[in-house]
Amino acid sequence: MTNIFVGNLSFQTNQDDLMQAFSQYGNVERVNIVTDRDSGQPRGFAFVEMTERRDAENAISHLNGTELNGRAMNVNEARPKPEGGRSGGFGGNRSGGGGGGGGNRSRQRW
DSSP, X not given: OEEEEEESOOTTOOHHHHHHHHHTTSOEEEEXXXXXXXTOOEEEEEEEEESOHHHHXXXXXXXXXXXXXXXXXXXXXXXXXXXXXXXXXXXXOOOSOXXXXXXXXXXXXX
């Protein structure tokens, strides 16, 4: 099973559109269009799972950059989700009150 990331999707793109585009390259197990948790609106990307790696690689090479519903799709193999859920450079101390970079220091008298 190969998981494929499909980005830069039109908000009008639906599961049938993606199923039709990818199934011409092999068996599609599942299509998941990612939606906003609060509004339920599409977020412009999806994941497509294909049964055979060879078929998935073929779909990626043929569909990356092609247009679907007026947008050029960004298609590549999905990267595994990092351990522990979310990641990125935004962890750290969120206690607030930071910022400013020590602006008062220039006025201090030593």
